[in-house]
Amino acid sequence: MVTNANGSVNGSARSWARGPRRDAAPAAAEPAGSATACPVAGTLAALRAGLDPGELSQYVRAFVEQLLDAGVENEVERDGYLTQLLGAMQQHGYPRLRKADLRDMFARAARDRQSATGTQTQDSVGPAAGSWGAFAEPPPVAAGVVPPAGWHVSEDGVFQVGGGAGGGRGGEPLLVCPVPVVITGRLIDAEGGQESIALAWPRDGRWKPKVVGRAVVANKSKIVDLAADGFPVTCETSGKVVRYLADFEAENIDRIPRETVSPALGWVDDTRSFLWGVEQLRPALAESGAAVVLFQGAEAGDEQVARGFHAHGEWEDWRTGVLPFLELPKIRLILTASLAAPLLGVLGVPNPIVELCGETSGGKTVALRGATSCWGNPDERAQDAAMSTWDTTRVGAERMLAVINNLPLVLDDTRRARDSTLVNQIVYDVVAGRGRTRGSPKGLQGVGTWSTVLLSSGEVSVNDQNEKGGARARVVSLWGSPFGAVTGETGERVKALNRTVLAHYGHAGPRFVRFILDRRGEWPTWKERLEAVVREYTQRAGNNAILNRMADTFAVFALAGELAAEALEIPALARRPVDELWGELSGEVREGDVPTRALRCAYDWAVSRPKNFFSPCRHESDREQPHDGWAGRWDATTSGWAFLAYMPHKLAKVLEEGGFDSGATVRSWKDKGWLQTAPAGTHQQHRVEGAQVRLVTILRTALDLLGMTVPSGGGLCQRPDAAGGATTPSGSRDGM
Ligand SMILES: Nc1ncnc2c1ncn2[C@@H]1O[C@H](COP(=O)(O)OP(=O)(O)O)[C@@H](O)[C@H]1O
Ligand SMILES: [Mg+2]
Structure with missing residues (x-):
């Protein structure tokens, strides 16, 4: 379908492609519009199949604006035009819209128009090529940076304009991006020399900055990932956005500021400045023109780490x-x-x-x-x-x-x-x-x-x-x-x-x-x-x-x-x-109760499994080596016992399971005098089932001192081998 040969159609198409309320050319100015009773006849005729959803919604919006331009306020009259629009859309195979939604859109546009009447006249003629469209808050670009040829950029977005390769379908301005996007800087990695691009676009009422790898903005499938940051790109528009940014950079290559970025905080620029979070700290008397270095995370999550470094309060x-x-x-x-x-x-x-x-x-x-x-x-x-x-x-x-x-x-x-x-x-x-x-x-x-x-x-x-x-x-x-x-x-x-x-x-x-x-x-x-x-x-x-x-x-x-x-x-x-x-x-004094708790852990384990320890005073019939070997030696005599001796490897296991470091624990026990050692400082030797072995020998006096043992009666073997099996202390969990 060819629609652009006709000047009037092209005219009305232009007004919708541009979309914005303020610079939309009023329908009354269109030759077709002025001559007929229908203010949107030209626009209806200009509708064609194959518009993408973004283009279609721009079209509908422009249609509504034209009705308002023409002063259509009467509900019956309005509904008539909306029905015509629905019919035209159906004719071109577009999905059916609800009339109620169109009415809402109409009402919203009317309200917007009312609140914007004060500023309505400004910019009623589109801006000249190579200059910015209307902005409440100007784009944060360096002096002299302009929109590239073939593109129109205003608060309403980025539009591809002009004929030839730069033009939209049929040469009419084509909305590429529903919000404006600008390049604010080129960033060179302080270490690797890799390049990034600093972009900005309006988000939540301000220009949101974002630094991205150069490879990302040069690739239409990668650039879509920026949508996660609220960047206005979809897979349908990504190719055009890549094209726009490339044109933007080429047009302004000498004017876009060049900065250095660092993937790490701290000293940068040969220790001449310091990145504290995203802020660059410099000497009070920094030479003018000192290098600007920005932080740029190398991987996802890096920026969040950097963001922690900021000030708050007084x-x-x-x-x-x-x-x-x-x-x-x-x-x-x-x-x-x-x-x-x-x-x-x-x-x-x-x-x-x-x-x-x-x-x-x-x-x-x-x-x-x-x-x-x-x-x-x-x-x-x-x-x-x-x-x-x-x-x-x-x-x-x-x-x-x-x-x-x-x-x-x-x-x-x-x-x-x-x-x-x-x-x-x-x-x-x-x-x-x-x-x-x-x-x-x-x-x-x-x-x-x-x-x-x-x-x-x-x-x-x-x-x-x-x-x-x-x-x-x-x-x-x-x-x-x-x-x-x-x-x-x-x-x-x-x-x-x-x-x-x-x-x-x-x-x-x-x-x-x-x-x-x-x-x-x-x-x-x-x-x-x-x-x-x-x-x-x-x-x-x-x-x-x-x-x-x-x-x-x-x-x-x-x-x-x-x-x-x-x-x-x-x-x-x-x-x-x-x-x-x-x-x-110096390590001589150590507060904290870790050694004590570790001792309790070792003692509790032994108390719950006394039969895992070899005891010569226990009757032979009641002395069966556990399947994983003796845990150590724990003597039972009528007069109580003097030590609890652990096989070093067994103690290590018990302590590690209790969340303690065995090496450090045993050292600290030794330092505290809780262990009996051989004269050479090594672990005391004991006989276990006929073999002489060195065991970590915990003194009962240490356990008593720390109040871990139950005074008289609670120890092991208070009622010794006399009655077989009576060596289990009260509260034992043995055999569970
Ligand atoms: N020396 C102290 N004397 C009394 N209370 C303290 C002391 N140190 C900390 N606290 C109390 O403990 C609370 C928790 O402190 P916190 O820093 O979370 O302890 P930790 O990290 O060592 O577990 C504090 O809010 C404070 O009320
Ligand atoms: Mg804590």
Whole structure:
């Protein structure tokens, strides 16, 4: 069907292809319209088969507008025209529309028109080629950037116009996109040199920016994926949209700003600026024209990680709320560790780990939130949080590490980890400072490196999760409540701090980074200061191997505290928490009740299965080795018993099943004097069924001291071998 040869048809078609109420040419101006009684005769005649749904709805809308243009308000008259429209549509094989829907559309258009009467005259003649159509809020494009030739862009969308290859079907303007889309920038990857395109389109009343890979906008099947972001593209229009964007870029290639993007946060542009979330922090006296670097996630989810780093509430409120807690050395330590993150890269210090260990309700989570609040949203339950929990996967943690660079990685509660292997792997990844090599369709990718401090919490130490970890070196473990003794008053204060940091965050960190940026010239002297503190701590550590290995970690925290005290005008931060915590950090003092609970676990297991332990005082008829071997030796005598001795491998299994790290547990029991050892320090030897074996020998005195045994009468073998089988203590679950 050929409809475009006739000028009038073409005219009316133009008005519908353009669609917009304001620049639609009134039907009265159409030669056909002015001469006949029917104001939409030309438009009806212009209808043809094969319009896609978008085009068809534009057509219907334009039809309604024309009726309004012609002043049709009478319902009967209106219904008559609508019936004609339905008939014409049916004739061309389109699905039947409901008349009621058409009436609604008519009423809506009439209302819109009424409310827009004030602005109706502006732009009644379409804009000139190469300039923007009507916009309430102009497109966020650089000066001189214009719509490409062959395209018309206004608030009503992107239209393909003009004849030849650029024209729509039959040369009339063709709606390609129901909202305008513009290119605001070209982005070059800071590392790999890959290119991306920054797009913007109106969404919810503002121009929504979105950076996409260049390959995406060049491919009509890939560009459809952007629909998930609210990008107005369908598989029907994708080809045209790709074409439009290509034309747009070609037309404006010299005027579209070129920017550099980074897939990771932290230091960029040769440590001349810092990406704190999506914001680029620069020195106060940045040379004009300094490189603009934007964050651009390499993979889905990366942007969400970056979004956690933003500010909320007031800096002064944060400062006043946090200040009183800086008296507490553990809070000061975790806070300076958090602030130290950007310094690690500058000073070349390896990645440290600081963990809060101890029982539930000790304020560990609140303390981690406090540390996180320097940088961003500390609500680990929020979508855009700068803090997470251990309930992640190794890949998830690696994504976080790839993005969170020169900023702290905060993971709350190791109990939430799927297993202890995962904790070890992530600790290993942090300490290694680089990811595993991963193949990806884009090539060899993801051998990311990261400089960060891991702040963690858990009931047990990440070091105690497993013994193999080479990570042991740099974990600073703080045991017990970081807020000190558990009292009701402290509880209230902890809650108040929690409220403060959930409402006011993301101020201290960026302030500190700006301070660092502004003092670039002093960095070499900072290095010297750091080295001096390292020497100081090394000397103080003497031959304590743990403290010796920690010297550079302690030193960078000390320096971070001193610098932050100046940057944030909080003198309390300059006092070194490590000095106050020295005894505890040396590993001599360990609060927390993990060894005790582990002991209870081991004892309870034995109590529930006494017959699994070899006992020479039990009658031979009642001494049958369990199918998986003896668990150890537990002597039963009339005078009670002196020790409970476990086969090391059996104890390990029992403890691991109870969620404890066996190696660390046995070590701590030994340290506490709960075990009987041979003079050489090895496990005590015992005879089990004729063989001499070394067993982990738990002293009854330790169990008594901790109140685990029932005083007189509850122990094993109070009524010894006399009556066979009576060796089972009361409450035994044996034989179940
Ligand atoms: N030292 C303390 N004394 C009294 N109450 C405390 C103390 N530390 C924490 N709490 C209370 O425990 C609550 C939970 O704190 P949270 O940080 O979730 O503990 P955790 O993460 O160690 O389980 C806090 O809101 C606070 O009321
Ligand atoms: Mg917690």
